[in-house]
Amino acid sequence: MTITTIFLSFLLLLFGLANSESQLNDKEQTVLLKLKQHWQNPPSLSHWQNPPSLSHLSSSHHCNWPENTCTSGTVTQLLLQNKNITQTVCDLKNLTVINLSNNFISQEFPKALYNCSKLEDLDLSQNYFNGTIPVDIHRLSGLRHLNLGDNDLTGELPRSLGNCNGLKIVTVYNNKLSGDIPSGLWTSLNLRVLILSDNSFMGELPQRVARNLSRLEINNNYFFGMIPVGVSSWRNLLVFEASNNLFTGTIPQELTSLPYLTTLFLDQNRLSSSLPTDII
Ligand SMILES: *[C@@H]1O[C@H](CO)[C@@H](O)[C@H](O)[C@H]1NC(C)=O
Ligand SMILES: *[C@@H]1O[C@H](CO)[C@@H](O)[C@H](O)[C@H]1NC(C)=O
Ligand SMILES: *[C@@H]1O[C@H](CO)[C@@H](O)[C@H](O)[C@H]1NC(C)=O
Numbered sequence: 567m568t569i570t571t572i573f574l575s576f577l578l579l580l581f582g583l584a585n586s587e588s589q590l591n592d593k594e595q596t597v598l599l600k601l602k603q604h605w606q607n608p609p610s611l612s613h614w615q616n617p618p619s620l621s622h623l624s625s626s627h628h629c630n631w632p633e634n635t636c637t638s639g640t641v642t643q644l645l646l647q648n649k650n651i652t653q654t655v656c657d658l659k660n661l662t663v664i665n666l667s668n669n670f671i672s673q674e675f676p677k678a679l680y681n682c683s684k685l686e687d688l689d690l691s692q693n694y695f696n697g698t699i700p701v702d703i704h705r706l707s708g709l710r711h712l713n714l715g716d717n718d719l720t721g722e723l724p725r726s727l728g729n730c731n732g733l734k735i736v737t738v739y740n741n742k743l744s745g746d747i748p749s750g751l752w753t754s755l756n757l758r759v760l761i762l763s764d765n766s767f768m769g770e771l772p773q774r775v776a777r778n779l780s781r782l783e784i785n786n787n788y789f790f791g792m793i794p795v796g797v798s799s800w801r802n803l804l805v806f807e808a809s810n811n812l813f814t815g816t817i818p819q820e821l822t823s824l825p826y827l828t829t830l831f832l833d834q835n836r837l838s839s840s841l842p843t844d845i846i
């Protein structure tokens with residue numbers, strides 16, 4: 567069997583919707599055992615077993631597995647942190663999407679995922695991933711969507727991120743990241759969405775950005791210098807949020823000529839003019 571998508575959050579939702587009928591409990595247990603099988607029976611989950619018999623007494627058996635929290639006999643939480651799931655997950659050779667969003671995972675970036683050679687969408691957001699983003703992250707060469715938002719990552723964005731030409735969406739909001747944005751990332755050919763808010767990034771915005779960049783969110787950082795959005799390569803911007811940075815100079819009149827712009831935040835900067843009147 568080939569599965570190409572793992573949606574833990576989706577499974578959690580399914581579990582949450584189930585009620586406490588024992589038939590459903592048996593079903594839940596079956597789902598978990600299937601999941602274990604999908605993950606190639608990692609040793610850390612070897613205690614996930616069907617009970618020997620007495621099945622009607624054991625219909626909530628899986629609620630005793632320490633990874634599961636049951637409410638009224640139905641699984642409402644599945645906590646798999648530090649279970650080496652990321653070590654084995656790439657044994658699913660055709661995996662293209664991994665979504666581990668919101669799983670309380672506390673570890674460094676799982677380089678084992680480099681073995682998922684077809685990976686396109688990687689969402690590790692809303693966990694406690696710590697340490698730095700590895701400098702060789704470009705080994706995930708097919709990546710289109712990278713979401714590392716809301717973790718405890720430190721250090722700079724690796725330069726090599728600028729070499730991942732397939733990247734369309736890069737989201738790293740709310741970490742402890744710092745330093746300049748790699749110039750190659752700004753101009754990465756397919757880049758459409760770049761979300762850097764709530765970190766300690768600094769530097770000036772470039773004159774030239776990816777032609778299709780439509781959403782740029784950099785609120786609450788230390789970006790400085792003039793705002794270059796009047797330049798033609800910025801013309802596809804739909805959303806530009808840059809509150810609470812250190813921008814100076816005047817707000818460019820050219821903002822009014824950005825044809826698609828619908829959202830603009832420039833408050834809490836050191837800008838010396840107000841918005842062009844056409845915009846207000
Ligand atoms: C992965 O997909 C390829 C075709 O794209 C197929 O030949 C191969 O059997 C699949 N691998 C597995 C483990 O299903
Ligand atoms: C995780 O994987 C490593 C290497 O495969 C192994 O040494 C370790 O015991 C595993 N940890 C758990 C909790 O299974
Ligand atoms: C991962 O799941 C979250 C929560 O359901 C969702 O908001 C997000 O879009 C998903 N990410 C990807 C890459 O599909």
Ligand SMILES: *[C@@H]1O[C@H](CO)[C@@H](O)[C@H](O)[C@H]1NC(C)=O
Nearest residue numbers: 653656676677678679680681
């Ligand atoms: C990728 O898989 C190979 C073979 O299973 C293993 O030896 C190697 O350590 C894995 N690479 C990473 C980065 O985990």
Ligand SMILES: *[C@@H]1O[C@H](CO)[C@@H](O)[C@H](O)[C@H]1NC(C)=O
Nearest residue numbers: 672673674694695696697698
């Ligand atoms: C990341 O968090 C884990 C678990 O809390 C901890 O053991 C490890 O030392 C942390 N790594 C770094 C680089 O802070």
Ligand SMILES: *[C@@H]1O[C@H](CO)[C@@H](O)[C@H](O)[C@H]1NC(C)=O
Nearest residue numbers: 754755756757776777778779
């Ligand atoms: C930019 O977007 C247009 C319209 O969606 C698309 O046709 C084009 O291929 C994109 N160009 C790049 C370099 O992604």
